[in-house]
Amino acid sequence: MRILIVHNLLWAHYKASVFQALQNLVDQRNDLSVQVLQIARNERSRAGLETTTDGAPPTYTYNYELLFDRNLEEISFRERARLLLQRARAYKPDVINLTGYYDPAQLLLLLWAKVNGIRVIMQNESTAVDQQRGGLKERIKRWVFSQCDGFFCFGSQAADYVIQLGVSPTKILLRKNAVDNNALRSVYEQTVPFRNQQQQALGLRPNNFVFVGRLIEVKNLPQLLASFTEASKQSKNGADWGVLLLGDGAEQANLTQQIRTLGVAEQVHLLSGRPWFRVPEVLALSNVLVLPSRSEPWGLVVNEAMACGLPVIVSDRCGCAVDLVHNGQNGFVFDPDHPAQLTHRLIQFMDGAIDAKQMGEAAKQFIAPYAPEIVAQEMLDGFIKITN
Known part of the structure; x- marks a missing residue:
């Protein structure tokens, strides 16, 4: 099985520790491989927090590629979509894990996966109470979620929100979030x-x-x-x-x-x-x-x-x-x-x-x-x- 993970920020240390642990598990088997596509190095609001002159962060060695060595806000839809599709075609995954439903480039990758019979797991960190909900955005989200085969949720409230949008509880594959x-x-x-x-x-x-x-x-x-x-x-x-x-x-x-x-x-x-x-x-x-x-x-x-x-x-x-x-x-x-x-x-x-x-x-x-x-x-x- 070939696992492709799409993630927004290389800076997101909390994910790096999980990706490293996943890589360690995959390395123990001959029938698995994993590749992480990191779209951007950082985002403007967190610029400067990934480096320091006093001390060094832990080293993570999971298999990843940084697509754009700049802030997420500086990368156009066209750039993201082109490279994501290019890398996905080259890797030939059996399953893709997408970061979220809010990125049009990743939604395009979702549609490409569906056409090609590739399973898709969507990550969700939103809850029903962290913003006002309703209207066209929620209807679009329902449709997007209906196209996914499974969900990794940041906790019980995030899982409950996905279920409220019509997802079967059996598709909730994870209800946790971790740091190192x-x-x-x-x-x-x-x-x-x-x-x-x-x-x-x-x-x-x-x-x-x-x-x-x-x-x-x-x-x-x-x-x-x-x-x-x-x-x-x-x-x-x-x-x-x-x-x-x-x-x-x-x-x-x-x-x-x-x-x-x-x-x-x-x-x-x-x-x-x-x-x-x-x-x-x-x-x-x-x-x-x-x-x-x-x-x-x-x-x-x-x-x-x-x-x-x-x-x-x-x-x-x-x-x-x-x-x-x-x-x-x-x-x-x-x-x-x-x-x-x-x-x-x-x-x-x-x-x-x-x-x-x-x-x-x-x-x-x-x-x-x-x-x-x-x-x-x-x-x-x-x-x-x-x-x-």
Whole structure:
């Protein structure tokens, strides 16, 4: 069986670890081969985050070709379509895994595959609640999905959305998402012994909530800052806690102003974005991850934090909340329309009413089934199922 995978970004490290694990499985058999077509190196909004002068990322050696060594937005439909069809014809796959339904070039490849009797698995990360749904776009999506033989979904909510659009549950071949747990945990464990020293050097509090991601409106960071300010006033230990916002984005100036207005400049620190493999350096300075987004198809930073043994507080609008957050065991889920819920959870951690260490251990246990090796095996099982 010849497996062809089409993916948008070479920079997407979370997929690289899964593709590597899949390659390792394929290499153990003589009847399988896999090829990954990476369309672009990166996209503009993430430019610069794939390299660093301090440290190097893990090396992945799966079989791939980078079609265009530039940003995704700079590649025309004609360019993408021409090379995708050319490479597919040359590779002669038995099954193709497409990144998504939103790229016309990949939809053209879908039609080519159907004409030539090639099976197609569609990846889906969208959920019913991450955007307003309805109208012509949804009808087109129904038709596109009806042409696919199987689906790899980013979690239960993404799978439920596909089923709502008329797909048989038997076609859902995967309901998980993974990051490189081992690489992340290794960096965290190397950094955490120097936690106190680093906190003092940066002027941080001994305990911190941390957010990781782009500083954009949908992340709902003003609510996090407002809830933290209120919690800090109510908690007996409020002065010992801070907030770390790790990332860059359009809302940075507004957040800086809000921090001044709230009077928490000594407790809240904005840290510039960094490559994914250095994020655990900041997680090591933190106690709890908070992801307050109003819309989030999944939320891979929750995987990352749990792999490092951090409890999590996650908005119920994040796709991962259903699958990864076991309420009261490794963290909490809250409704972003009710800010008091977030404030209450922050106070509980500040007051020591929760055993954060025990929650962190539970987090590592719950994230174990979301390892790249397990996700890759489920992908391979899916490829084999639909080609047989």
